[in-house]
Amino acid sequence: MKKVLTSKMSFFFVAVILLWLKSYLIYVNEFNLDIKNGMQEFLLFFNPLSSALIFLGFALFAKGRRAGIWIIIIDTLMSFLLYANVVFYRFNNDYITLPTLTQTDNFGSLGSSIASLMNWTDIVYALDVVILIALFIWLKKGWSTERMSRKKPILVLIIGLIAFSFNLGLAEADRPELLKRTFDRNYIVKYLGIYNFSIYDALQNIKSSSQRVLADSDDITEVENYTKNKYAEPNPELFGVAKGKNIIKIHLESFQTFLINYELHGEEVTPFLNSLVNDPEQDYTYFDNFFHQTEQGKTADAELIMDNSIYGLPTGSAFTTRGTNTYQSLPAIINQQQGYTSAVFHGDYKSFWNRDEIYKQFGIDTYFDASYYDMSEDNVINYGLLDKPFFKESMPMLESLEEPFYAHLMTLTHHHPYIVPEELASIAPAETGDKSVDTYFQTARYLDESLEQFFNDLKEDGLYEDSVILLYGDHYGISNNHNRAMGEIIGEEITPFMNAQLQRVPLLIKIPGVEGMGTIHEYAGQMDVMPTLLHLLGIDGQDYIQFGTDLFSKGHKDIVPFRRGDFITPEYSLVSGTYYDNTTGEEIEPTEEMTKTKNEVLHELELSDRLLNGDLLRFYSPNEDWTPVDPSEYRYGNESGVPFKVEETPEIPVDMRNPSPLK
Ligand code: GP9
Numbered sequence: 313m314k315k316v317l318t319s320k321m322s323f324f325f326v327a328v329i330l331l332w333l334k335s336y337l338i339y340v341n342e343f344n345l346d347i348k349n350g351m352q353e354f355l356l357f358f359n360p361l362s363s364a365l366i367f368l369g370f371a372l373f374a375k376g377r378r379a380g381i382w383i384i385i386i387d388t389l390m391s392f393l394l395y396a397n398v399v400f401y402r403f404n405n406d407y408i409t410l411p412t413l414t415q416t417d418n419f420g421s422l423g424s425s426i427a428s429l430m431n432w433t434d435i436v437y438a439l440d441v442v443i444l445i446a447l448f449i450w451l452k453k454g455w456s457t458e459r460m461s462r463k464k465p466i467l468v469l470i471i472g473l474i475a476f477s478f479n480l481g482l483a484e485a486d487r488p489e490l491l492k493r494t495f496d497r498n499y500i501v502k503y504l505g506i507y508n509f510s511i512y513d514a515l516q517n518i519k520s521s522s523q524r525v526l527a528d529s530d531d532i533t534e535v536e537n538y539t540k541n542k543y544a545e546p547n548p549e550l551f552g553v554a555k556g557k558n559i560i561k562i563h564l565e566s567f568q569t570f571l572i573n574y575e576l577h578g579e580e581v582t583p584f585l586n587s588l589v590n591d592p593e594q595d596y597t598y599f600d601n602f603f604h605q606t607e608q609g610k611t612a613d614a615e616l617i618m619d620n621s622i623y624g625l626p627t628g629s630a631f632t633t634r635g636t637n638t639y640q641s642l643p644a645i646i647n648q649q650q651g652y653t654s655a656v657f658h659g660d661y662k663s664f665w666n667r668d669e670i671y672k673q674f675g676i677d678t679y680f681d682a683s684y685y686d687m688s689e690d691n692v693i694n695y696g697l698l699d700k701p702f703f704k705e706s707m708p709m710l711e712s713l714e715e716p717f718y719a720h721l722m723t724l725t726h727h728h729p730y731i732v733p734e735e736l737a738s739i740a741p742a743e744t745g746d747k748s749v750d751t752y753f754q755t756a757r758y759l760d761e762s763l764e765q766f767f768n769d770l771k772e773d774g775l776y777e778d779s780v781i782l783l784y785g786d787h788y789g790i791s792n793n794h795n796r797a798m799g800e801i802i803g804e805e806i807t808p809f810m811n812a813q814l815q816r817v818p819l820l821i822k823i824p825g826v827e828g829m830g831t832i833h834e835y836a837g838q839m840d841v842m843p844t845l846l847h848l849l850g851i852d853g854q855d856y857i858q859f860g861t862d863l864f865s866k867g868h869k870d871i872v873p874f875r876r877g878d879f880i881t882p883e884y885s886l887v888s889g890t891y892y893d894n895t896t897g898e899e900i901e902p903t904e905e906m907t908k909t910k911n912e913v914l915h916e917l918e919l920s921d922r923l924l925n926g927d928l929l930r931f932y933s934p935n936e937d938w939t940p941v942d943p944s945e946y947r948y949g950n951e952s953g954v955p956f957k958v959e960e961t962p963e964i965p966v967d968m969r970n971p972s973p974l975k
């Protein structure tokens with residue numbers, strides 16, 4: 313045995329195998345990685361290999377016995393990183409990121425309890441390092457003092473890189489655009505491992521902080537002048553009408569406007585939503601030319617836009633890459649101006665889209681994430697909790713909020729690939745032969761039914777009548793990869809122009825004491841929601857940096873920009889560089905006016921990017937009343953570990969009533 317191990321190469325492979333196995337053991341035992349299929353299972357096992365080969369491989373360039381020492385040093389550092397994540401995860405249910413290291417509050421709150429998060433059994437996690445040291449002492453005499461031929465370590469690194477590329481290829485096949493769209497830390501750890509995650513996180517942070525340091529306080533002036541100039545005065549009849557009213561904002565996942573009043577097999581797909589749109593007695597105002605303005609950040613972009621009236625980034629998700637920026641968001645403004653509390657309800661785990669970080673910057677008091685809900689197998693599909701149990705279980709949480717509140721409930725079942733268990737499907741699928749399109753109608757129906765259930769519960773509880781209720785679609789559900797099938801559904805060929813028209817999502821609003829205005833055809837976008845809500849509450853919006861304008865204002869701007877620089881007006885659309893007449897759908901030559909509008913749109917997008925990339929709001933104070941949000945005052949996640957069961961616990965446990973103990 314001693315002979316076999318005498319070579320440095322064998323020692324190296326022992327180190328690789330031990331680190332590989334230890335990492336896998338820790339993934340399985342310590343992290344909740346939510347493995348969904350065989351491929352993810354395999355990648356979880358496979359991913360530590362390339363990191364072990366590459367990092368430990370560098371040690372082989374050292375001369376003689378020093379190679380062994382370097383293997384031990386690198387192995388210890390990697391083990392330390394791994395174990396630090398274990399301890400951090402036990403408390404935070406999340407991984408260490410550079411910002412969490414620099415925001416001392418994160419660790420500060422952990423400081424005193426670090427010892428309590430460590431178990432004596434954790435010693436097994438150091439065993440491999442002990443074995444390596446013992447082996448090294450035992451073997452080193454037999455080792456040559458020469459440097460090994462460079463070819464060997466180079467070969468090891470090449471094999472490591474091949475293993476990594478193979479790993480990344482399979483990961484991207486299972487989860488396209490994993491790195492580009494920056495979904496969730498949990499995903500990157502699951503697919504690529506903790507070591508690659510740490511590198512990825514460090515690179516992302518270096519990139520964003522370098523853009524941040526280059527910015528200075530003068531940069532905000534141009535943005536401020538622009539938005540102040542664009543500001544539209546409120547409609548005096550509606551200014552302040554909703555002051556002090558609870559606001560219930562409902563996110564309709566992947567819901568496009570074409571579903572409203574659409575009939576499939578002679579049946580309405582969403583009869584309940586249709587009734588809100590069509591029945592004047594219900595007092596809703598419906599915007600049928602309302603567009604989503606999201607990009608790769610999808611849901612996260614919609615949230616960012618609607619609560620901040622700024623654009624998402626051209627690639628990736630600002631929620632993730634700009635999660636530690638300073639924001640002046642709707643929840644914080646209405647809290648400071650009128651004492652509103654705020655809460656988000658969503659049946660997915662808090663780290664998705666980095667919500668647990670950025671919500672702190674938005675000043676959101678409570679995030680009822682999956683840890684508050686009964687996530688047992690029967691209740692969960694696709695990304696998370698089914699909408700019906702979601703709304704049911706949200707009721708007591710909603711009632712627990714201090715009034716007036718701003719509650720944001722985000723649905724999830726109507727999400728690609730639109731799976732609904734057979735027993736829950738109450739409409740037959742469409743028959744285009746394209747699976748995503750066909751079942752899109754079934755999950756939409758399920759969402760519609762869950763809304764009806766929720767509205768009945770709200771009425772029963774007395775929360776319905778006197779609350780502002782706002783419903784919106786976050787982004788398209790059917791992408792242009794499904795044009796053939798969508799053509800059958802719409803009864804028209806899906807040209808680029810048509811595809812742009814399909815980016816309409818519904819917006820409905822009910823304001824207590826204000827009669828429904830029926831269907832409003834004004835062209836508008838998600839950017840316009842925050843300015844509208846501020847005015848309805850009676851808050852002057854001009855001082856805040858907002859790119860949208862109040863939907864009810866006479867001066868509302870009806871040019872709707874999209875993230876890629878395209879835009880739509882009531883008369884014409886710019887789609888991928890081509891102008892179209894909205895009435896005929898025909899291509900048109902741009903007039904000077906149109907080109908001018910295009911340049912304005914590009915300028916607006918650029919200003920918004922500068923704002924986010926330079927973190928410019930840190931230099932800006934909207935008025936004397938404004939106090940910057942202190943993220944260290946917020947903490948999310950249900951620490952009791954007991955899911956919130958409606959039937960069993962009609963009384964809200966005290967720790968749930970105040971889930972942000974620091975606030
Ligand atoms: C996940 C949910 C889905 O929590 O918000 O996000 P999406 O894929 O639509 O951006």
Ligand code: MN
Nearest residue numbers: 566610611786
């Ligand atoms: Mn979404």
